[in-house]
Amino acid sequence: MDLLYSLPFQGSLSMNQKRKGLSLRRLFSLVFFLAMIFLIGNAFITVDYKEGIAGWSSIIRLNLAKLKMCKTQLRPPGSETLPRGIVASTSDLEMRPLWGAKRDKKPKPSLLAMAVGIRQKESVNKIVKKFPSSEFVVMLFHYDGAVDEWKEFEWSDTAIHISVVNQTKWWFAKRFLHPDIVSAYSYIFLWDEDLGVDHFDARRYVSIIKEEKLEISQPALDPNFSEVHHQLTSRDKKSRVHRRTYKVIGRARCNENSTGPPCTGFVEMMAPVFSRAAWRCTWHMIQNDLNHGWGIDFQLGYCAQGDRTKNIGIVDSEYILHMGxxxxxxxxxxxxxxxxxxxxxxxxxxxxxxxxxxxxxxxxxxxxxxxxxxxxxxxxxxxxxxxxxxxxxxx
Known part of the structure; x- marks a missing residue:
């Protein structure tokens, strides 16, 4: 009896053990499968996270670089709150039509500016006619208040007239020839009114100073009829351009070794001609409260954009008469x-x-x-x- 009952029981126990082992294997497989899913998913999440961090880092670096670049950009004072593309930091003296089609043309390449009085109108008329209207803007500074009296000349309507009584050429230049206003012009002629121009041609003059690379210049003075204050500016009939004199001037013995005024690197103030860059420098040197400009001529070498003995010169082939x-x-x-x-x-x-x-x-x-x-x-x-x-x- 005991034997008969024990055999079925042992068979049942063996069956239970098999079932338990199968369940464990299935559980293990499930756990392993879940673990693999977790590991693989975690790897993808980590990669995405790292990529996200890298992406944000790149954006931050770009923004910082942009901020640094913007800080280093030079903007005209007062325009800091404006978008860069809208800023018009320079101008010119070209006239614009009140209506109709826009005249799409380049500014004239050079500027003639003069302080004038009506008593010298004939002399001024001769000077202006030497400067072709297609290449020069004419700007007259009227120191006597007379403006309408100039209307008899055909060029008057296209000239720019500024009238302030009893002011000098340098007073006008400091206030109305700011470098940003005249930046469109390659050369600025800042002349007096008492000049004879029978032997002067403006086109040829500009061609010469371009070829000679003169940043500051003037036409030579006819020594026979002009009021000459400095020997350097007197005409040399044998040359086209000269940059120095070899004469004894006071205590100065002018020779090849001379490096500055009155022997070289100098022009007088009655008919100077400036390049754009030289004028920008000279304008800053003009004193706001000193009307006559005396003393500036001896310091013009600092505005010559380099070696004043080479970049400042007197043009002999296009000479003038200074009546004084x-x-x-x-x-x-x-x-x-x-x-x-x-x-x-x-x-x-x-x-x-x-x-x-x-x-x-x-x-x-x-x-x-x-x-x-x-x-x-x-x-x-x-x-x-x-x-x-x-x-x-x-x-």
Whole structure:
């Protein structure tokens, strides 16, 4: 009996063990499968996470680089809040139509600017006619208030007229020839009104200074009929352009070794011609409160864009006559006739007026010397106080 009952029981136990083993194997397989899924999924998540981090890092780096680039971009003062593409930082003196089709043309390549009075209108007319209207903008600074009287000339309507009474060429230039305004022009002619131009051609002159690479220049003065203050500017009949003189001037012995004024690197102030870059520098040197500009001519070498002995020159083949007429202070025709001689036909009243005029001219002359000393003093102090400035012409 015991044997009979024990056999079925043992068979049942063996069957249960098999079932339990099968269940364990299935459970193990499931656990293994789930574990593999977890590991594989975790790997993908990690890759995505790393890629996400890398992507954000790249974006941050790009933004930082952009921010750094934007900070280093030079924008004109006052335009920082504007989008870069809308900023028009320069201008020109070209006239624009009030209506109709836009005239799509380039600005004229050069500018002639002059301080003028109506008493010298014939001289000024001759000068302006030497500058072709297709290549030069003409800008007149009227120091006597007379503007309408110039309308008789055919070129007057296309010229730019600025009128302020009793101001000098340098006063006008500082206020109306800002470098950003005249940046469109390759050359700026800043001339006086008392010049004879019978032997001058503006086109040829520009061609010469381009070829000679002159940043600052002037036409030579006819030594036989001109008021010549510096030997360097006197015409040399044997040359097309000269850059130095070899004469003894005061204590200066001018020779090949001379490096500055009055022997080389110098032009006078009655008819200077500046390149765009040279004018930008010169404009900054003009003092706002010193009207006559005395002293600037001896420092123009610092604006010559390099070696002043090479980049400043006198053009001999296109020369002018400097009449030296005193105008500001009441001079002009009351002091001199066109030939520069005294007018002996004046009445007593006219003589009194002439005396007053003479006094005015004397005061103007005194002021020019005062301003010269002021400019020299300011230059000396500026050199002393600027620790970063290097004098390229110091010997």
């Amino acid at each position: 007429l005193p105008t500001l202070g009441g001079g002009s025709a009351e002091n001199k006739t066109d030939s520069g001689k005294l007018d002996k036909t004046k009445t007593p009243h006219a003589a009194d007026k002439s005396s007053s005029v003479s006094t005015g001219r004397t005061e103007v002359r005194k002021q020019t010397y005062v301003e010269l000393e002021t400019f020299k003093h300011r230059w000396k102090n500026a050199v002393k106080n600027d620790e970063c400035w290097i004098d390229r012409f110091q010997t």
